[in-house]
Amino acid sequence: MQNKLWDVAIIGGGPAGYSAALYCVRAGYSTLVIEMLSAGGQMATTSAIENYPGFVESVDGFELAMTMQKQAEKFGSETLYAQVTSVSLADFIKTLETTEGPVQAKTVILATGADPRPLGLPEENALRGRGVGYCATCDGGFYRGKTVAVVGGGNSAAEDALTLSKLCKQVYLIHRRDHLSATRSYLAPLEKADNITFVWNKEVTELLHEEKLNGLTLTDTITKEQSHLDVDGLFVAIGRLPNTWLVKDQLALDPQGYIIADETTRTSLPGVFAIGDVRQKPLRQVVTAVADGATASKFVEEYLNLAE
Ligand SMILES: Cc1cc2nc3c(=O)[nH]c(=O)nc-3n(C[C@H](O)[C@H](O)[C@H](O)COP(=O)(O)OP(=O)(O)OC[C@H]3O[C@@H](n4cnc5c(N)ncnc54)[C@H](O)[C@@H]3O)c2cc1C
Numbered sequence: 001m002q003n004k005l006w007d008v009a010i011i012g013g014g015p016a017g018y019s020a021a022l023y024c025v026r027a028g029y030s031t032l033v034i035e036m037l038s039a040g041g042q043m044a045t046t047s048a049i050e051n052y053p054g055f056v057e058s059v060d061g062f063e064l065a066m067t068m069q070k071q072a073e074k075f076g077s078e079t080l081y082a083q084v085t086s087v088s089l090a091d092f093i094k095t096l097e098t099t100e101g102p103v104q105a106k107t108v109i110l111a112t113g114a115d116p117r118p119l120g121l122p123e124e125n126a127l128r129g130r131g132v133g134y135c136a137t138c139d140g141g142f143y144r145g146k147t148v149a150v151v152g153g154g155n156s157a158a159e160d161a162l163t164l165s166k167l168c169k170q171v172y173l174i175h176r177r178d179h180l181s182a183t184r185s186y187l188a189p190l191e192k193a194d195n196i197t198f199v200w201n202k203e204v205t206e207l208l209h210e211e212k213l214n215g216l217t218l219t220d221t222i223t224k225e226q227s228h229l230d231v232d233g234l235f236v237a238i239g240r241l242p243n244t245w246l247v248k249d250q251l252a253l254d255p256q257g258y259i260i261a262d263e264t265t266r267t268s269l270p271g272v273f274a275i276g277d278v279r280q281k282p283l284r285q286v287v288t289a290v291a292d293g294a295t296a297s298k299f300v301e302e303y304l305n306l307a308e
Pocket of ligand 1: 017042051112137275
């Protein structure tokens, strides 16, 4: 794998990466996916995806990931299990240093994803999927008719609260300040929703649970007084961390650190493409990630036709 000049090297084996691999390999390009863990990325961490078209019952994210990988490999795409540790993208032949040795390719597709920023509380990770969530669009349906809280004060938190207010009995929007930083257009709908309650000047300092989350300890940011809130679910919306440290000095990024690439998935460097959650975009979901993968193959083809 390392002694070959690949047409396409894809960094990241999540849904975006394997969709790109499927389309590129079927277009006749030698294609390598480099993945540091196992296929599926964030998608593989959820056991029930209800909003990916084509599945009437929910689909297990890990199983869907295995199927996506198998489908791409059926047509000849290969996978190198390694972490990419540095990249050199400016020349026609691009070099990726990995924990398994260097890889060279004519085009590189970045599909390294983004991780939700955690609160950093003890047991937060263990309660993921058992009351603690990071995506209301993905998991809100599991809390129909229940009481939930959203923590955060920006646009994501505002959007999550509105999404959940249509499904849940009661939504608490917890913020450590006394006003939101979300854009003004969110304020009127938030105030209009009669099942959204603002909880100002509070931080979530403890996750209460038996098998699942059942409550929160809140600490007042001014008086330091503690209080208790019963909830069935908590959605953490305090930002995301795009995995762009590899390319931060080589590609144009937006102020939040996402790679700037429009619907063509082309980045600021020729022959380098960005797809899925790592790209600046309005909705980060499996369906938009796989769509990006397909689109990238079209522009890889266009680039290679002109360059060769
Ligand atoms: C808990 C949870 C539940 C979700 N539920 C849903 C849902 O129900 N419906 C929905 O549509 N979406 C859901 N999402 C969102 C969805 O999973 C993401 O939008 C999607 O996975 C993004 O795909 P991606 O391929 O862009 O990135 P990712 O899935 O993040 O994959 C990126 C991959 O790149 C690899 N990688 C990163 N850096 C390197 C490196 N340096 N070297 C090698 N490999 C690297 C990572 O290991 C990872 O496998 C959920 C997300 C989470 C966290």
